[in-house]
Amino acid sequence: MSSLHSWWLLAGLFTVANCATQPDQQQSNLPYVKIAPGNEDFAFRFYHQIASEEPGKNIFFSPVSISTAFAFLSLGAKSATLSQLLAGLGFNQKGISEGDIHKGFQSLLQSLNRPKAGFELSLGNAIFTNDQFTLLKKFLTDAKNFYQADALPTNFKKPQEAVKQINNYVQKQTHGKIVDVIKDLDSSVLAVLVNYIYFKAQWESPFNRNYTRNSDFFVDAKTKVQVPMMIDHDYYNYYEDKKLSCYVVQVPYKGNVKAFFVLPDQGKLKQVEAALGKDVLLKWEQSLEVGKLALSLPKFSLSTSYDVKKILNKLGVTDVFTDRADLSGITGARNLRVSKTIHKAFLNVRENGTEAAAAAVLQIGDRFGVIPVKFNRPFLFLIVDYLTKAILFMGRVNNPSVEQSQN
Known part of the structure; x- marks a missing residue:
């Protein structure tokens, strides 16, 4: 086996919660409906794992951000690595096909990024890749098609510049609320996958x-x-x-x-x-x-950071972080693993979401x-x-x- 290289997964998010209507029944046949039970299952299992390890502490995270990031990664996973990832995300492959999972996330992203009145919500992905790190055309096509992901050339031989590029991207996508999501990059990193979510709403x-x-x-x-x-x-x-x-x-x-x-x-x-x-x-x-x-x-604010690798290991997702990883669907070779995962989150609960909301009538x-x-x-x-x-x-x-x- 050739030398093992690293991928990083980052999930950054921001929400201003300042404390609608029932979903349209016509939406019930859309692909995201098929992945909703799995996503819910993952959310609660992830919460229970954090709660068991951190009694007495504040908890805050975005389940959909983490699920989307690892579903995106699963595009390039094979064999046991793929099975572990999908099972860890709450998907029983006997009940839902791999294709339906990706179509479900495609539909979910399209819906969550819909134009809306009264609040802002955006969810997206990007891959920062080494100039000399060749991704398979199918992986790139599927990444763009299902996960709206752009591949951004990055020179990891200049780690400080790469860190700045990635942090600037996350900061821009989260409207300045997630900053310095990474501090450094080790020499084995060839790519970084980023998922972000931004939410701002009025009561x-x-x-x-x-x-x-x-x-x-x-x-x-x-x-x-x-x-x-x-x-x-x-x-x-x-x-x-x-x-x-x-x-x-x-x-x-x-x-x-x-x-x-x-x-x-x-x-x-x-x-x-x-x-x-x-x-x-x-x-x-x-x-x-x-x-x-x-x-x-x-009124309260929360700022959290989690090592997702540690938590997913407890949920049965292990191979993707070791030399047993099979991510050959990304480059065609089994020389990749995920070395580090970071999930940072910020929450701010206040009386109003925007200045315009301050003029609303309070009963x-x-x-x-x-x-x-x-x-x-x-x-x-x-x-x-x-x-x-x-x-x-x-x-x-x-x-x-x-x-x-x-x-």
Whole structure:
């Protein structure tokens, strides 16, 4: 076997969540529907793995960004490497063909990058390649066709210039919110695959800044912190899950994207996390009812960075990171492996998404008959695109006063 060379996978993202409509039934036959269950399965398994390794820490990541990056990579994978990748991403090859998986991501990318009113959402891919690193024509064609990926010539013999080129690209695509996604490149790197996602939205009904007040947030039984708490009295879709001991509140953005905030009862966080999965999410969605809530939600920012290789190893994806890797569909030779994977994420939750949203009318009612739901202890959240059923982002807020999650 010739010398083993390295690929890097990077997934960078940014979201401004400033807290729509049901999906068109005509969309149900589009290819992205076939990959939705697998993507949901991967999202929850990835979350559970992080949660088990980082108790007490904030969590935030984009499942669809990571899934898209590795599905893209699977275009060049063969034999056991391909089977491991697809299984790790939640796809049973007996239930869905490799072709349908790529067509599903093609359809998903086209839909998520659709023109929309009220919010910005873009998801994309790129390959930075050595000038002397020849990619197979089929791989390049499929990369462009299914994953909208551009091949960008990069001189890895000048690593500082390559790092700058890649970081500038990610920074531009994420509107300046993900910077310095990589610090250096080792001498074995021949290509870097980048996936990015950018999301910025307004609440359908913004919070009024004038009502935001500092309030206690109970991190645990012994720790409390002061955080700015946004307050709203309005009608929301909500559900009290008595079996799991939690409240679920759905807060819509303008458009087809909605946020789910899940507030476990005191001491029930681990119980809710253990049950978290696509069946529970479906149950919550189907059980929502309209009620007037006195909703209190903290303003917070999260910044995270994850070694995806470490997590995927725990999910059974191993060969692609070793000398057993078969990525011969990329160059025709078995001399490639993925040496490093990085996923960086940033989240900012505020009263309004844009200046225009600040002028929106806020409905304030009296407190009679209002159900108080105060997110003043650790909670979970998901941001879901309801057209495609894609989980764009998910996470856990253990301490909203801590922006940087050390990983």
